Amino acid sequence: MAFVLSDNLKAFVNTSFLLLLCFFLTSHIRSPTTSFHVTSTQTAKPPGCAGLHKLKDHHSKCLYIKSHHPCLSQGYVNYLQLYYCLCGSHPPFGYVLLALWLLILFYLLGNTASQYFCSSVENLSRVLNLSPAIAGVTLLSLGNGSPDVLASIVSFRSGSGEVGLSSVLGGAFFVSCVVVGIINLSAGSSPRAAAVRIDRSSFIRDVCFFVVVLSSLFAILLVGRINIWGAMAFTSLYFVYVSIVSVTHFCGEKYEDLAMPILEKEELNDPVTAAKEAWPEGEEEEPQDSASSLMLNSTASQYLKCFLYLMDMPLYLPRRLTIPDVSEERWSRTYAVTSATLAPIFVAALWNSKRGSKESFAIYLYGGLVGIVLGLIALHTTMKESPPKKFLFPWLAGGFLMSVLWTYIIAEELVGLLVSLGFIFGVSPAILGLTVLAWGNSIGDLIANVAMATSGGQDGAQIAMSGCYAGPIFNTLAGLGLSLVVSAWAVHPDSFVIPVGSALFEILGFMIGGLLWALVMLPRKGMKLDKVVGVGLLVIYFCFLSLRLSQSLVLVQVV
Template sequence: CWEVRKRNSSEWCRFIQSNPDCRLEGGFLDYLQGVFCVFPPRLLPLAVTLYALWLLYLFIILGVTAEKFFCPNLSAISTNLKLSHNVAVLSLTSPLHGVTFLAFGNGAPDVFSAVVAFSDPRTAGLAIGAVFGAGVFVTTVVAGGIALVKPFTAASRPFLRDVIFYMVAVFLTFMVLYFGRITLGEALGYLGLYIFYVSTVVLCTWIHRWQRREGLVPPSPWEPEMPTDAEEQESLGTNSGDYSEEYRPLLPSRETSLRILTTALSPLDYRKWRRKPWYWRLFKVFKVPVELLLLLTVPVVDPDKDDLNWKRPLNCLHILTSPLLCVLTLKSGTYGLYQIQGVFPVWGLVTLVGFVLAVIIFITTSNEEPPKYHCVFAFLGFLASAMWINAAATELVNILRTLGIIFQLSNTVLGLTLLAWGNSIGDTFSDLTMARQGYPRMAFSACFGGIIFNILVGVGLGCLLQMTSSQVVKLEPDSLLVWILAGALGLSLVFSFVSVPAQCFQLGKAYGVCLILYYLAFLCLALLTEFRVIRLSAV
């Protein structure tokens, strides 16, 4: 499909429509058809600009969905199943690293993007570039930024454990790329290695706590306890509904269902709006449409609130909208539009069943007290938010492939730049904010724990799902840039593995500057190789 730009502009549309390689897999919009057939050639810069803005908005959708809907429901599921936070991979308060709620939540967009990209052999390079590119970015720029913001002493054994596991994962991926294929056993091996990693983290945590109780190890450098949402709101003088005392009514009153619905569907807090700077307000304006759609379709269960975030009219509406969203986004609506016996569509049946259940729940519950089965809404919200992330990731992969065809760029360079940077925004801001608040060890641990999840689950699950159509998945590197990327990631891990113990695990600004300079040098080498300014001998 790359040949389209080499042809006369009058032939672009005919070439796109007749070439099977130009057909995008999944997604709701045909971006290639739009840029080469809908827009005239002279308006190509306008089309590219619109696509770039839509790309940025897709990253916003991914971030908002993961942060405000996917992660809270995952936490609620863990609480309802009475799982240990370490076992559920959701610990925020423990400084024992790696496998954290922060890493798991931020990894959701990365994993879904990788799974979608691996589903089509033509975009597998995009997934490889994103997984390796995000790894280099997080372990250099983000980790280095943490050391610059707040010099600290790293936890020795957890750091060495995480780096060793990550080096093993990178080596396995390097071997898969060398042989150019991945089998069923190897894909399951990725997932098995992640399970082994989680088990190791849990075991190390138990051993460390036992040693501290027995007084066998000295106390670790102190970090302030991470406040919970309830404690943070209490310190701000607000209750779980974010109403301060002066706004609370003197006498208790029952709100009507209509008022509960309108309040729950409002993505704006007007008191918070007045306190925030202009740039926060501008960004919030862009997020409001996304948040409103998510509030309409994704229920959120909050165990920290007294009412568990039970909003009877809205939750009853979710019984209708969430299943409808799932069937209309699964395989880009293929199953939802399927007609039963050629007469009745699946989405109509889902709507009918959802409406009946919503009416029953509305009649048998009250506004004041959540029902005993309210935990089911956490599973429904988890599924609905996952479908949102999957749909956004599909559009993201398709639009990146389109931009690659327009600018004649390889999937690998798009993955290690745009996709890796976009998916790492959450890690960057979350980890640096956590470091500034006095939790640099926890933030540094998230850098390695999160990317281990991304590479093992992203590659393993992505290839496993692709094997539904073939027994072996081909992962042949499309250029020398793949080897440069893999080598750069491996070298950065070796550098940290050697330099951090050499500094007695005391990480300061010199370490942070070295990591950031390393990433800039790698990025220059990668871009010069992509544009063939630097020609390296073939491997």
């Protein structure tokens, strides 16, 4: 028992150290341009930049943006200047360019999280000897929710807090209503999933805790301000959730150990199981394609792969050269040594984005020296054939930190683009965060969870449903919690004033209503995935969406 506690304490200390280091690095890395603040849900015009829309021709608008400092947006690209100066005479071209860049940023955000971040946290969970239940609600939840969490922190630090609030709550609402609803609809119409039952205790635990989290957030928004202690208390609710999951997982394992001999005896005496095992499996004959069509398809696929490779290379190479990756399927000693060398220089470049020239030279020098030392160590401790088997923690920690930094940079650029688009189209950035950003960050959950629920059998459906609630709980407590901690710390000992709009109370009300609908209806259906549950959740979500869109179009006014 003492050995188990020692391993858990070691894993907790190492995980906490990595998270604190990520928090320290992201809090000291700022983009080279300043940001404009959005303080009202009904306007997307930054203060000091409202006179732009009074001008008629694109040339005068371009000069106005260049001469007015508040018109600068956060990020490494000034999207307002790009649109009004470069594409001012051809607005459709500007729309296409910004839309294409929006898709690229969404791709980079999801690809960085899935290919680098999730790989690092999965391997870290094994190195730290975390149980699957604990890893699922800590590191793996962090891997899946990193885009939402970092986008929320970025928006609060840039002064566009409503974008962060809307994106996290919008994503949580989308997953807990739309994804769960589609899972129930898909599984309810699938003969294979007709007998699938969700674990009652896990479902009630997750949904009830999520209701408690949203009720706590409702109280915070109702007050309208929060100090550092209140923000830390709200964030610490996640540790309460992890503790509850750990206890229930431990008790469940003890129950399974007691019940296993009885189940094995019943399975041996089950005539249906014996008949299935004895039944000969027939071999299905696969259709044969002609040689010419195979050659044609092969040639076309080769051209397509070559085209996609060339298109993806400028997006792939910068991350590959700076994120250490020791996974078996992507191991390359050349990339490993290069990433160990360039990662400190990349961090130094980000660190220098807001500092003077005298400090910059010293920081670049230190970054270069550290990079050379790490590169030489990597060169002498790695082999060409396979990734290292010993001392994996420094490699995985480096991959974890660098993937967090890349995700943070991409999220910062994405939030800056959304705020700029809100200004260009005259739409509140909070609406864009609630829809575009929330949908973009949640589409992966939709595809993965629905596929797992419909084709993964009993275990797949259970994992998918648990993920639809554990993920939003993490995003809400970690994303909004850490954002509130950062913002409250910046104004300590004063309280941080939260940018609250009517949309936030509406989404909380509808979300709690969706959770209560699932909490009541699914047990009444015997914990079987059912169409009635799915239809009800989708109706709740689209009622809210219709209300918000009508309000943004000034069709409905809520006082």
